Amino acid sequence: MSLNFSAFEIGRRALNANQFAIGVTGQNIANVNTQGYSRKSVQFAEGAPNSIGRFSIGTGVTIQGVQAFRDSFIESRIQAETGISGRLTARRDALAPVQIALQGTETSGLQNSLTSFFGAFRDLEANPNSLPLRSIAVQKGAQLSSAFQTTHGQVEDIRTGIDEQVRANIDEVNGLTETIADLNVRIRSAENSGGDANGLRDKRTEIVNQVAEITGSHSFENADGTITLTIGEGRTLVAGETAFQLGATNTPPFGFASVTIDGNPAQFDSGSFKGLQEAITETTAQIDALDGLAEQVATRVNALHTGGTDLDGNAGVEFFDTSLPVTAENISVNGALTADPRLVVASPIPQPDQSGTVAGQIANLLTDTNTTVGSRAGSFSSIYGSIVSEAGEQIRLAESGLQTQGVILEQAIAQREAISGVSLDEEAINLLQYQKAYEAAARFLRVADEMTNTILSLAQ
């Protein structure tokens, strides 16, 4: 009798358990394509046995819990690699337009303007008394100035764009960290009351990865189920229910955003912020190099120009205007020359210790290797070439680094998927398994039912 009644209980529990397990399998199958989903499996345990005299009678099956398969070590590896990936991507994307700005096209652009300007003086060397060639020299000077200004302006615009992206990222991160803090609270309360928060945890991991991509953050799980996010040097970004807000302070001399956490300056060592910061440093260096090149062009041309005589035999004035310190942004031809090209110096009288004329010497500046701009030494042409190729090299390194990083990240994700990913084959087997067990349990119940009926019919 007690056998029969406990049999019903055993049967009932078996049906429930297997039905539940089928539900979990269904959940896995439904989420086979869900990003960041960790597959779940049901943990069965034998029901605590009852002692009846000398015998222990089992009480069927109980569900101990639903386990989600995830590996926190791999997850933190993915976070770290995502941070690196974010840094390289941000850097590559920010710098890619720069090489186009610096190089210009074959017909316009700095290189062409440089060769064309100094070429005008070469022409003037052969025809030192020509007024039309002087006008052309002034025009070419204006073209060169314009090329400098345009290039400078374009690189500056790119740099400003990078700064804007930093600010946009700040807003994005603030939104995400708020969500993480919120999830922390919900996970903590769900798990503390004995439930499970697998779905929430998966969601939180996804968002943490998004934050890692931008900030290069690391996460630590606390005993209460909340996670703490920190960035590079140990500054806390999220702790429990608190998400510290990122802000921007405008840093002199250009007013670019410096990221702060909770009001204090923060240093990032990975993530988009780091990459964007590097991009700003690099574009600033390029702008400085352009400024230096413009300044040298103006200085060296002026030095020769003022040492010669113009068409009317008067001492030469400056070719490039120096009322302000010359930069690539403000370089321009002396207004006096634009108004009266006769003032352009060709000075056909050869210099005492050189065999060339002043016009010829100015023309030779293009390839004269005694120019120094910052740490670059060479001729105007070779210095410009090195600015362009350095920009190209930075981008190439970011590209190839990104490719390698892509492979590393894919590997880490593959490892995660091997543990957490859903395999339809596996779920199909599980489905079969639980279905068969369900059927068998149902059959067991039928047998128990028949047996009970038999006993009851005996009593009639």
Add this chain to the structure above:
Amino acid sequence: MAFRIPDSISQRNFLSNAGTQQFRVSSLQEQIVSGKRINRASDDPGGTEAVISLRTSQSEIDQFARNADTASRKLTAADDTLSGYRNVLDRIRTLFAQGISDTTTDEARGFIAVEIEALRTSILRIANTEQNGEFIFGGTRQDTPPFDSSGTLSATPATFQFVQIEPGADALAVGVTADTIFTDATANIFDDLTDAAAALRGTGDPVADHAALQTAIDRVDVYTDLATVAHSFVGVNSEITDIVKDRLVDTNISYSAQISAIEDTDFTEAVFDLSKAQQSLEAIYQLAATSRRSLIDFLG
């Protein structure tokens, strides 16, 4: 323990491989369409720097070639003019020889004087010859003609005009100044010819006239030497210029070849690589299309 292969892996692999191959295909296509292997600095930073440098050198060569043409033109003009001048000097010597001879009559001497004066005017024109608005014997002095109408040398000092026609080389003189041809330390040809004409007409002192004519003949020899020196100087520089011009053409071609070697697409190789890459891509697509069936397909 066997390695789990969840369904997402094959999907990620496909996307990753297809992506890589598609990128390869599109960059090869870009190379073929543009004809260049280097389409942006990051494609080959070292090559880009080299090409910039070569292009600069090449446009320098073009500039120098233009200067060499100008130099050629000026030297040829000087050469031709000096040829004509030497012929005039020969004529003058012949006339002087006649004039100094005792067998020549006073009347004849008078006619010779007239011709001498005409030739003097001619030489003045030669000295002040212009080409392209420039005095070819003006050198660096171009605001006034070398000699004024009365045959006085212009007060403005003048030196040879120098033009550089080759990279790294010294500048070349593209002409000579009138001073070096028509004058020397003691006198200029115009004054000497004026004096000679006067002597031919007779100043009333036959002995002095004879001596003056003898001096005139010696002076003509001096001027002839000066002209010869100038002529050969111009001739040598003209030859040098021609040689340099040829060299510049060769150098230009060499630069073009170097730039092309670095920058241009090797079409054969690119087309071949493109077809290989496209084949790979198709293979990847086909593999993905043979859809991976799972156990679920087989369960009843």
